Amino acid sequence: MRTIELEPSPSIPLHSLEALQQDSLLPICKACGTQYSKTFNLTTNCKICEDPRQFIPSTGQEWTNLYDLGQDRKHVLLQDEIDERISFISVEPGFAINQTPILIETFNGSYIWDCSALISLPLIGFLSKLKRPLKGIAISHPHFFATSLTWARALRVPLYLCEDDKEWYQRLNDIEAQDHIIWWKGEKELDKGVKLIQCGGHFPGSSILYWDRLSEPPPPKDDLPSKPTPVSGIIFTADTIMVQPTQKGFSFIWSVPNLIPLRPNSILAIQDRLKYLSFHEATSSWPNRWIREDAKMALEQSVITYLAAEGWRLDQEKLVKLIT
Ligand SMILES: [Zn+2]
Numbered sequence: 375m376r377t378i379e380l381e382p383s384p385s386i387p388l389h390s391l392e393a394l395q396q397d398s399l400l401p402i403c404k405a406c407g408t409q410y411s412k413t414f415n416l417t418t419n420c421k422i423c424e425d426p427r428q429f430i431p432s433t434g435q436e437w438t439n440l441y442d443l444g445q446d447r448k449h450v451l452l453q454d455e456i457d458e459r460i461s462f463i464s465v466e467p468g469f470a471i472n473q474t475p476i477l478i479e480t481f482n483g484s485y486i487w488d489c490s491a492l493i494s495l496p497l498i499g500f501l502s503k504l505k506r507p508l509k510g511i512a513i514s515h516p517h518f519f520a521t522s523l524t525w526a527r528a529l530r531v532p533l534y535l536c537e538d539d540k541e542w543y544q545r546l547n548d549i550e551a552q553d554h555i556i557w558w559k560g561e562k563e564l565d566k567g568v569k570l571i572q573c574g575g576h577f578p579g580s581s582i583l584y585w586d587r588l589s590e591p592p593p594p595k596d597d598l599p600s601k602p603t604p605v606s607g608i609i610f611t612a613d614t615i616m617v618q619p620t621q622k623g624f625s626f627i628w629s630v631p632n633l634i635p636l637r638p639n640s641i642l643a644i645q646d647r648l649k650y651l652s653f654h655e656a657t658s659s660w661p662n663r664w665i666r667e668d669a670k671m672a673l674e675q676s677v678i679t680y681l682a683a684e685g686w687r688l689d690q691e692k693l694v695k696l697i698t
């Protein structure tokens with residue numbers, strides 16, 4: 375990964391400044407990074423952390439806001455050195471569950487996959503000058519909703535959220551007519567070769583982003599890249615199917631911090647949703663969680679391994695209990 379320090383930008387659009395100012399004091403849960411409406415009762419706990427997939431820290435519920443977060447944190451871009459069109463938007467020092475959105479610069483436009491709590495002026499300045507202009511933000515599941523309404527307003531792009539996780543969106547009451555929120559289900563094509571696929575499992579609306587890099591046009595002859603550009607399909611999986619630290623297989627988790635696995639039928643449903651896709655690479659939400667080759671085969675093998683660990687095997691697509 376190549377580290378890119380973001381410089382202060384001399385020209386931030388007025389609507390971006392207004393969006394940041396309007397939301398700067400809204401409460402943000404320190405444990406998970408979810409931003410709440412100003413009407414939220416701060417004597418109650420964060421709904422995302424109270425859910426058994428997360429946890430209220432032993433030190434108790436604590437809140438912060440965008441203003442305070444911006445005092446001692448900054449964004450750093452980590453650009454993939456093999457495919458420079460993919461960069462992780464990292465926050466230093468880390469915050470909440472270290473959500474790390476991914477910037478994907480496709481030929482037809484750029485997209486941000488997932489969200490984190492901090493949004494900074496240097497990041498807005500950088501994103502507003504992309505060679506392929508930003509066309510949208512899409513989010514995999516509620517643990518990455520973070521401050522996404524503020525991001526969408528500041529960057530003036532549509533926000534794609536899966537309809538089946540609507541109940542978890544904590545700023546529903548703040549959505550205004552001019553906000554461009556796209557509630558989708560099943561599959562949603564963002565652009566040629568770029569689409570969202572709902573897989574369920576971790577959350578009912580848990581989804582992945584698929585990029586068919588083969589559908590990108592070849593580079594112009596007078597601007598050839600200095601090294602080959604990857605052309606295989608890639609899936610961005612977040613928590614829906616987590617790339618293991620080995621970077622050779624996947625895990626299927628209902629609760630990551632509480633170590634609760636996904637049910638066998640949910641694992642099979644995810645596999646079924648992805649079976650017609652052509653992909654060779656996969657990356658989760660954090661840098662250095664990347665399967666560079668044979669990712670589809672790794673997925674098939676991981677399903678078998680995971681089901682076996684839970685006491686099942688597949689026989690002609692039916693689950694059979696292993697005798698132990
Ligand atoms: Zn929380």
Ligand SMILES: [Zn+2]
Pocket residue numbers: 515517576613630
């Ligand atoms: Zn999650």
